[in-house]
Amino acid sequence: MSTAAPIAAPPYKLVRHDEAEAGLLEVSMGPHHPSTHGVFRMDVKLDGETVVRLKPVFGYLHRNHEKLAEGMSYLSSMPFTDRLDYFNSMANNWAYALAAEKLVDVPVPERAQYLRVIMAELTRLVNHTSLVGFFLNDLGALGTPLLYAFRERERILDLFEQASGARMMCNYFRFGGLRCDVPAGWLDRTRALVGGFPKFLDEFEKLLCENEIILARTQHVGVLSGAQAINAGITGPMLRASGVNYDLRKVDAYGIYDRFSFRVPLGAAGDCYDRFMIRMLEMRESLKILEQALRDIPEGPVMGNAPRVFKPAAAEVYGRVESPKGELGFYLIADGTTKPYRYRVRPPSLINLTVLEDLCVGHSIADAVVILGSIDIVLGEVDR
Amino acid sequence: MIDTLIHILALTAPVAMIFASLFAFTTWLERKILARIQNRIGPNYINIPFTKFRKTFGLLQPAADGFKMLVKEDIVPHGADRFLHLLAPILALVPAMMVLCLLPFDLPFANESMKRIHAAALDNAVLLFFGITSINTLAVFMAGWASRNKYSLLGGMRAVAQMVSYEIPLVLSAAVVIMAVGSLSAQKIVAAQSTHWFIFTPWGLAAFFIFFIASLAETNRSPFDLPEAESEIIAGYFTEYSGFKFALFFLGEYLSIFAINGLAVTLFFGGGNGPWVQAHPWLSCVWFLAKIFGLIFIIIWLRGTVPRLRVDQLMAFAWKFLMPLSILNLFVAAVALKVQQPWLTWPLCALVLYAAAHGLSRLQQKNVGPRTYQYAE
């Protein structure tokens, strides 16, 4: 039997293991691993089951969104912001619109402000229910919490489709207001949904919050202290789970958030259970905001008199919004033409991953998956 | 000699066929029940080939899956140990199949000589049962090691640790019933329960709980499905299996569920006994299967609700909670059986067992519990 032709030498470099780590099992979890929430790879060195080293690898979904935006007009890159964090396209739209409105101060009519708050809080509900569903899937509950969450998410996505035309890629915000008004009867359907949501949350909490296995698997796992979180630039529910009171809806009070009374839940231990519970409690606060907004939304136009061609004067602007994942910021440099000179997105998911290795080292591989689930990343935003 | 062989064949062949077909039904049942728990409909449109008839409530789904498994290519990884890779699914299936005929499943058409053969040959059915099912641990680890895949290796090692440590509570809780009946033979145990089932005695109920939880771990089902944890190690020991070997693993898993639940029904729920059995003897089969499917519904229901344990918690739960409870249950049952006044011993047994369970669960949940959260304005 003729020896098989030698396989062509692979052009990629072969990594040599040094002796100190001879006994370790190196596993690369990803990029297509069932629980990495997208194409995200972690090179994990395991001593038995416990994680010794964990190096995240990014870039599998890198589309260079920022270079694209430099080649297009301001309006043309609005639909691309839907694809940043494809779970809450309205929050991304709002962050971009907010930054662009600082370039050219266009007054936003009252009804548009209220509709913006309603859409943002509805996406927060969608994001937090889906996150709790994925988190439970990582814990091993085979799909039941996820499907209860998706049942509610479907209703909200139907509302988005009736208002903006698309379920996930809404492309609904414009500089100075919204693209079009919500159809007749939409507000009543939203009131009905918001009315029925607490019953779903009670059922969800009854299913999850006292379950001994969830308590045992998530408490004291991946503990993040407040100071470490601030220094690592962690924002959003993950920061508040470590006890730091920093919510952009209260700090910047952008849009008309100062008119609504709502509270900010704070965690004490900063472990996976707190991150999970903070999102459950934040959903209840979002419901309060939605009730108040739906109660006193005025009639009127939804689009301010924005200029037909958006050509801002030369300026540098940084606008940020409390997206369900953290602080989503847009840094725009305008140079007087219709195209932005520099268009930078501050991705909360990527920066929240800074501490992934610190949290996972010392825990077992099952916990590494749970910790990654509790950080709530979406690869569209991480890799841009 | 020939007619005993024929009788043995007549005894075992129907049992094997009945349970293999029930396997197909159970896969459909599991997908339908899980679907209904998750507010969806489950498979309902499998059209019979070459006919326009479409709405078949998905009953052909197992047939479709089986055919798909036959057609799928059977991939063996480059570096895998080919012989062990092939042997593992066989070793997972054969013990499960063998154990099925130990169950006191008296077939309706069996005449006197068949019954004698069945009774005589298997007077130590329970001991033989545990002996054969422990081969399953070997099969799972062989699959994990032979696939030469890091995830399978992790799955295999987890399986060994889990099955070994849950074998002991399983056997101890069965020992309580054997102590009560005084014989290892399944027929005698069923006969002893003709008046009242062991489940209705406090030590019987505790023994059933331990037995049921340990049987979940033994067959890698729901809270204990660590060897095949999708979210952590892809599919555990059968990551590298595809095609019919993968189907064999599934067949093996489901048959071992039937076997262990059959034993649970024999030990605690009085095998084939049930109302009207004296009038129509063939009803004992129906009762036996009905009780098994009752337990299977609970297993599927658990699978739809409960997340997975971590390996060290799994071990702690077995050694620190189930083990002491089953040993205590052994003593309590011994005292209760010696002192023959049920009105005195039963409440006492119940009290002691409940106190032990409470103490052990507090030990297990030292710094873990629901929390309250404060809000910032």
Place this chain on the structure above:
Amino acid sequence: MTSPALHEPVLQQFPATRWDAAARALIVPADIARAVAQWLTQPANGEFDYCSNVTGVDFLPKEIKEKTKNADGTEETLTRTEPGSLQVVYHLYSMRRRTGPLVLKQVAPREKPVAASLTPVWRSCELQEREVFDLFGVRFEGHPDLRRLLMWDEFEGFPMRRDYVEPADYEWEPTPHGEVLEKHRRGKVIS
């Protein structure tokens, strides 16, 4: 946006820094950048404990035509080429005091861009500085783990620079089969 009081104390404390009024940002030379950062995190002066955003910006050299009247009254257009620069922009916030962004800029030349890494001061700069290195090519001194963040390690060139030219077949992936391997053997197409 930045409340005026934020950057005054820094100017007094570090004379080498200067205030770019147009962009409302504080230009900090690379050698004292980490000292300024350390100073800013003290509770006494502003307590900027949170670095929200690190961005790379590429300015190409620009020719500026100026009409100047020289001595004898004739008009004459002087073309002065303003040197290009690679700027690294830091947006700093104070979470405890909830004060607005203080924008810090490190300006580096385009040929051999080097900047001081602020990761030892704020851990949140780690991944973002790696991204600026990956897409702009600014080397950060003192960064614990400076590797490419988004591109694969064998990638050459810095895509976000204004003068970046895409390679002829940038779809090329180093896979060991067929004509792709042939291309590789004939020598790197993207040099």
Place this chain on the structure above:
Amino acid sequence: MKLLGSGIFKGMAVTLENFVRSYFDRDRKHHLFTKEYAWKSDAPADQLPARADTTVTTRSRNFPMLLHDGKGSEDPMASIRCVACQICERECPPQCIFIEKEYDANGKFVKRPVIFDIDISVCMSCQICVEVCPFDAIVMNSEFELSNNDRFNGLLVRRDALLKSNDYYHRIHPEEAQERDDRMAREKAEKEAKQAAADAAKKKAAELAAEKAAELAAAKPKVDPAAPTATPQ
């Protein structure tokens, strides 16, 4: 400290309730949220809402389509709205529109597109082309069953396939179509009014000029009769 399994039993109670209610719930549709796909899809493609009781709403947008004002029978190209100004081609974010202008025999631009292709494998139905089009020529369609097995030609939709009549647009997106027609009518009315005003102004200016000319002419003849009378003696 409760018994170890009590939290799990609470969770199991929730799933059992969901299991039982999915059979005996009054409005089953409320609980079983998976919708049955419309098998009755053999109805013709353009009666979309009637055909599939899917979640297609009167605003859902899928891929764009060109509009023409003609009634069913006659040639749609006669009344096509698109004038091939190529603004949408320039503004389209993923650059998936390709337009070529139509020139008649002697090379004059006929204000109509010869080729108007949209590559629907690239298009992300973001509706930017609809917003930037000054002539309301392109709007979003809700047709979603567009998959076919030919990757290159099948997914490149040509002009004639894109062209749909205005009343089809009224059928799938009634209030949006109505609002768009009203706006166009209003703009046309304004233009006519402006036009009329401009004509009136021009006419008035013309009359003014005529009067002035007439009065000038009247003034000048005073002088002229004097001159000619002088010369004939």
